[in-house]
Amino acid sequence: MAEAILEVRDLVKHYPLTQGILFKKQIGAVKAVDGVSFDLAAGETLGIVGESGCGKSTVAKMLVNLERPTAGQIKYKGEDITTMSGRALKAVRRNIQMVFQDPYTSLNPRMTVGDIIGEPYEIHPEVAPKGDRRRKVQDLLDVVGLNPEYINRYPHQFSGGQRQRIGIARGLALQPEIIVADEPVSALDVSVQAQVVNLLDRLQSEFSLSYVFIAHDLSIVRHISDRVGVMYLGRVVEIGRDEEIYDHPTHPYTQALLSAVPLPDPSARKHRERIILTGDVPSPANPPSGCTFRTRCWKAQERCAQEVPLLAVPAEFRLTEGPAHHPSACHFAEEKRVVPTESG
Amino acid sequence: MLLEVRDLQVEFKTRDGVAKAVNGVNYSVDAGETLAVLGESGSGKSVTAQAVMGILDMPPGRIAGGEILFQGRDLLKLKEDERRKVRGSEMAMIFQDALSSLNPVLSVGDQLSEMFTVHRGMSRKEGRAKAVELMDRVRIPAAKERVGQYPHQFSGGMRQRIMIAMALALEPSLIIADEPTTALDVTVQAQVMDLLAELQRELNMGLILITHDLGVVADVADKIAVMYAGRIVEQAPVHDIYKAPAHPYTKGLLESIPRLDQKGRELYAIKGLPPNLMHIPPGCAFNPRCPMARDVCRSEVPPLFDVAPDRQSACFFWKETLDG
Numbered sequence: 128m129a130e131a132i133l134e135v136r137d138l139v140k141h142y143p144l145t146q147g148i149l150f151k152k153q154i155g156a157v158k159a160v161d162g163v164s165f166d167l168a169a170g171e172t173l174g175i176v177g178e179s180g181c182g183k184s185t186v187a188k189m190l191v192n193l194e195r196p197t198a199g200q201i202k203y204k205g206e207d208i209t210t211m212s213g214r215a216l217k218a219v220r221r222n223i224q225m226v227f228q229d230p231y232t233s234l235n236p237r238m239t240v241g242d243i244i245g246e247p248y249e250i251h252p253e254v255a256p257k258g259d260r261r262r263k264v265q266d267l268l269d270v271v272g273l274n275p276e277y278i279n280r281y282p283h284q285f286s287g288g289q290r291q292r293i294g295i296a297r298g299l300a301l302q303p304e305i306i307v308a309d310e311p312v313s314a315l316d317v318s319v320q321a322q323v324v325n326l327l328d329r330l331q332s333e334f335s336l337s338y339v340f341i342a343h344d345l346s347i348v349r350h351i352s353d354r355v356g357v358m359y360l361g362r363v364v365e366i367g368r369d370e371e372i373y374d375h376p377t378h379p380y381t382q383a384l385l386s387a388v389p390l391p392d393p394s395a396r397k398h399r400e401r402i403i404l405t406g407d408v409p410s411p412a413n414p415p416s417g418c419t420f421r422t423r424c425w426k427a428q429e430r431c432a433q434e435v436p437l438l439a440v441p442a443e444f445r446l447t448e449g450p451a452h453h454p455s456a457c458h459f460a461e462e463k464r465v466v467p468t469e470s471g
Numbered sequence: 472m473l474l475e476v477r478d479l480q481v482e483f484k485t486r487d488g489v490a491k492a493v494n495g496v497n498y499s500v501d502a503g504e505t506l507a508v509l510g511e512s513g514s515g516k517s518v519t520a521q522a523v524m525g526i527l528d529m530p531p532g533r534i535a536g537g538e539i540l541f542q543g544r545d546l547l548k549l550k551e552d553e554r555r556k557v558r559g560s561e562m563a564m565i566f567q568d569a570l571s572s573l574n575p576v577l578s579v580g581d582q583l584s585e586m587f588t589v590h591r592g593m594s595r596k597e598g599r600a601k602a603v604e605l606m607d608r609v610r611i612p613a614a615k616e617r618v619g620q621y622p623h624q625f626s627g628g629m630r631q632r633i634m635i636a637m638a639l640a641l642e643p644s645l646i647i648a649d650e651p652t653t654a655l656d657v658t659v660q661a662q663v664m665d666l667l668a669e670l671q672r673e674l675n676m677g678l679i680l681i682t683h684d685l686g687v688v689a690d691v692a693d694k695i696a697v698m699y700a701g702r703i704v705e706q707a708p709v710h711d712i713y714k715a716p717a718h719p720y721t722k723g724l725l726e727s728i729p730r731l732d733q734k735g736r737e738l739y740a741i742k743g744l745p746p747n748l749m750h751i752p753p754g755c756a757f758n759p760r761c762p763m764a765r766d767v768c769r770s771e772v773p774p775l776f777d778v779a780p781d782r783q784s785a786c787f788f789w790k791e792t793l794d795g
Contacts (some may be wrong), residue, residue, distance in 0.1 A: 178656035286744050316511040317683055321727035321740040328737065343656065346686075350729035350738070369734060387661035388731050389686030393709045396690060403665060404658045407626040466732050 132337055133167035133190070133223075133305060138199035140185050144412060157412045159185040161361035162199070164438070167305065172331065172338040174352030174369075176345055176384070180408055182361040183341045187309045190339060191225045192216065203305075221251050224303040228310035230290030234282040240293055241278040244268070247300040254301050267296040270333075272326060288319035292326065299330065307339045312347060324351060345388050349373055357381045360419040361411055363438055367453030375450040377441060377460040380420050386465040395467055402465070418458070426459045434458065472540070473677040474523070474562075474645055475499040479537035481518050481701075484530060490748040492518040494701040495537070497775075500677040502644060505668075507680045507692035507709070509724075513745050515701035516681045520647045523679075524564050525554045541645070560590050563638035565667075567650035569630035573622040579606075579633050580618035586640040605636040609666060628659035635667060642674055649681045664691060685728055689713060694781070697721050700746050700756035703775070707782040717784035717793045719761045755786070763788050 141156035160182040167173050177183045188194040190201060192208060200207045208219050227233035234243055244264045248255045255263045265275035271292040282290055291311060298306050311327070312320045324347065331338060342348050348355055349369055356366040357380065365378040376382050383402040390399070404423045409415055418436050421427035441460035444451045451462045481493035493515040500506045510516040521527045523539055525546065539546040541562065546554065566572045574582055583605055584598025593601070599618065606614035609632040622630055631651065638646055651667065652660040668691050671678050682688060688695055688709065695712055697705045697720065705718040716722040726739035743760040746752055752759055758768040767787055775783040778793065786792060 178658065288744065316745065317685070317724060318511060318727055318741040319744070321729075321738040322742075324729070325738055325740055345657070346729045346731045349731060349734065373731065383658060385731065387657045389661075389664075389684065389690040390731060391685040391689050391713065391725065391728060393689040393692075393713050401661065403661050405662075407628055407659065408656070 130169060131166040132169045132204060133339075134200070134202040134205075135166070135186075135190075136164050136200045136202070138163040138186065138189060138201065139197045140182070140189060140194060141197045155412055158361050158414060159411055160189070160196075161411075161414075163358070163361070163363050165356055165363065165366060167337055167339060169304070169337055170331075170335050171353045172340055172351055174348035174355040175339065175341045175358060176343060176348050176355060177358035178343060178384075178408055180360075180411060181358040182411070183358050184309055186358075187225065187307050187339065187341050190305075190307050191223050192220060193225075217250075221254070221301045222303045223305045223307065224298040224301060226291075226294050226298045226306060226308040226311045229314050230287055230294050231282075231314075233294055234290055236282055239279050239281055240264075240268070240285075243282070243293060244296045244300055247297065251301055263300070264296075267299060270299065270330070271296045272322075286319075287315050288322060291315060291323050295323075295326065295330070299334070302334070303336070305337045305339065307341070309341045310343070311340075313342060313344060320347070327351065345373075345385060357384065360408060360414055362419065362456065364420065364457070365453070365455045366438070368450075371450045371453045373466055374464065375453075375462050376465065377444070377451055377453075377455040377462050378457045379424050379426055379459075381455075382463050382465050383423075390467070399467060400465065418456070426457075428459070430458055472499050473502050473504075473542065474679075475538075475540040476519065476523065477538040477540065479519060479522060479539065480535040481515070481522050481527065481532060482535050483532050485749070488749050491751060492532075492701050492748055493522070494751075496698070496701070496703055498696050498703065498706065500645065500679055502677050503672070503675045505671065505678045505680060505691055505693045507682060507688040507695045508698060509682060509685065509688055509695055510698035511683055511745055513700075513748060514698040516698050517649055518701075519698075520564070520649055520679060520681055524562065524647060525558055526564070556590075559586065559643070560641040561643050562645040562647065563641070563643045565631075565634050565638045565646065565648040565651045567653050569627070569634045569654075570622060572634060573630065575622055578619050578621055579625070580620075583618075583633070583637055583640060586637060590641055601640070605640055606633070608639070608670075609633070609636045611636075626659075627655055628663060631655060631663050632666065635663070635670070639670060639674070643676065645677045645679070646671070647679045647681070650683070651680070652687065653682070653684070660687075667691075685724065697724075700751050701748065702756065702785060703783075704757065704785045705783065706775070707778070707784075711779070711782060715793050717778045717782070717789045718786045719763050719788075719792055720757050722792060723760075723762075763791065 140160040141158050143153045144155040145151040146154045175183050189196050196209050201209050203219055241264050245260050248260050268275045273292055312323050354368050355372045356363045359380050365381045383404050386402045406423050415422050417433050418431040421431040436456045436458050438454045438456040441455055476498050479496045483490045496519050508516045580602045583602035587593040587598040587601050603614050603618050652663050692709045694708050696703045699720050705721045723741040741760055754769040755773050758764040773785045773787050775785050778784050
């Protein structure tokens with residue numbers, strides 16, 4: 128792997144639950160993120176998938192420093208950004224930008240498109256001197272496929288897909304190295320999603336960006352990612368290259384998740400084995416002991432309740448070279464193919 | 472035929488003019504059959520369903536023409552109190568967002584038993600017992616203990632089960648499900664879809680499934696109607712459409728979705744945006760976005776051509792589309 132531009136180690140975010148008004152005392156914590164580690168190499172796309180409440184968006188917020196972690200480190204080019212402040216933090220933030228999910232609420236309705244995309248230059252004037260800004264913003268509009276003449280329009284004059292392009296242009300304004308995209312296409316119509324996904328693809332090679340791409344849609348994540356991490360209840364349960372995760376998953380949760388995705392192919396209906404999980408995701412305020420997935424897992428045994436499985440290459444695959452050789456946090460990891468190959 | 476919609480037209484009066492949401496839709500569902508209505512936002516798929524249910528906001532909405540035949544009767548000719556009897560007991564609807572469809576200040580038991588006390592004249596006690604029975608049926612664990620709980624005490628998947636229970640309460644012959652699993656997580660989505668399909672089989676109901684998700688359609692539908700700008704552009708048995716679409720819009724949609732079982736070449740992207748319903752382009756509404764558009768597409772509205780028995784396409788060039 129190329130050199131890691133971002134190293135995340137044992138990242139934890141607990142939101143305290145308090146009781147009382149005057150004398151607040153902590154009675155517990157919502158463990159939104161509970162020990163997440165991964166690397167992001169320069170120029171690669173890391174996809175993070177998981178269901179709602181698994182902590183994927185909290186991870187995104189910590190990566191761009193919108194939330195301070197409870198514990199753990201986020202190293203950008205070797206330096207821990209979680210302890211930075213002031214000028215050093217400002218410099219790092221320029222290089223890690225975010226694209227949000229909802230293009231309706233993440234753009235200020237009272238600002239023109241030019242002001243929205245140009246606002247980052249107010250904070251980082253070194254990137255674009257004042258006289259140069261208008262031209263830069265027009266260039267950005269052009270880059271994301273919008274007419275540069277739209278610079279004086281307001282967000283409500285654009286469709287959802289166009290707004291998401293504006294959000295992307297704002298993310299690119301400071302020429303960052305890393306873009307954290309939290310569900311960037313899930314609010315868009317099917318026929319418009321492909322346009323935005325292709326745009327993100329093109330921008331990555333044009334500006335050699337690294338992406339952290341967070342989504343719940345496993346098909347889109349596969350399309351765009353080089354590597355994929357699967358999260359469940361605040362932890363990464365399996366991580367690997369895209370074919371390792373999609374074609375050779377070893378964690379039961381990944382297998383269930385993949386088998387539940389409906390395929391746009393009616394002939395797959397018959398010969399496809401589906402693992403239907405029972406029950407719901409437990410509350411992160413009170414996660415099960417040991418392996419947090421055990422309450423919904425068909426393989427769960429005594430050991431799963433007592434020992435937290437570590438995210439590492441499982442012992443049975445440690446000596447093999449094959450695609451099952453990737454980190455998976457399960458005591459009973461085994462390879463199981465759940466996605467039919469090339470339309471079955 | 473259980474339900475037949477004929478040449479339905481719905482429009483909305485807005486400040487900026489009249490929006491033509493549905494422009495001559497024809498479809499039909501038989502008992503035990505699943506029809507998927509596929510379309511993007513603004514395609515008219517939900518408005519058609521609301522017209523069938525009789526829950527359109529009128530005004531600003533107005534049914535400008537057409538017939539809705541349910542078991543042979545034209546629903547549009549019924550008086551409101553007769554319509555009301557049909558709604559709920561003979562046809563029922565499941566909505567996307569269970570949290571805002573349920574009343575937050577009534578327990579789920581009260582909301583379920585209301586179906587029986589209002590429509591069937593049962594006592595409260597009998598209604599309560601029926602509610603527990605229904606919750607069991609949609610597999611809500613510990614139904615007896617949870618019947619007195621409020622919607623916020625249930626998870627998203629459980630709430631959608633309650634919506635299903637409510638729709639099934641009076642054993643209707645037709646269910647309309649408008650994006651029933653869109654708000655749910657994948658693993659829960661699979662549970663809910665499974666449950667719905669099983670109950671449909673058991674009760675031999677007709678099901679109209681409204682969705683934008685090509686995966687969900689492929690999984691459960693028998694036939695599929697693709698809508699664009701208030702019209703059906705293609706209608707076919709589900710296997711045929713996925714194998715070889717006969718309309719450029721359907722084809723574009725199928726090619727533009729990333730696949731779980733394939734690694735990414737560049738995605739095909741349909742250019743442009745869905746049309747504004749106030750200014751639907753003349754001719755074929757899809758022509759500004761269509762790679763095959765010719766002069767005739769810009770001047771004439773294509774009728775539904777018969778491609779095969781049970782199969783229609785509203786494209787002048789359906790043959791070329793079908794061949795590749």
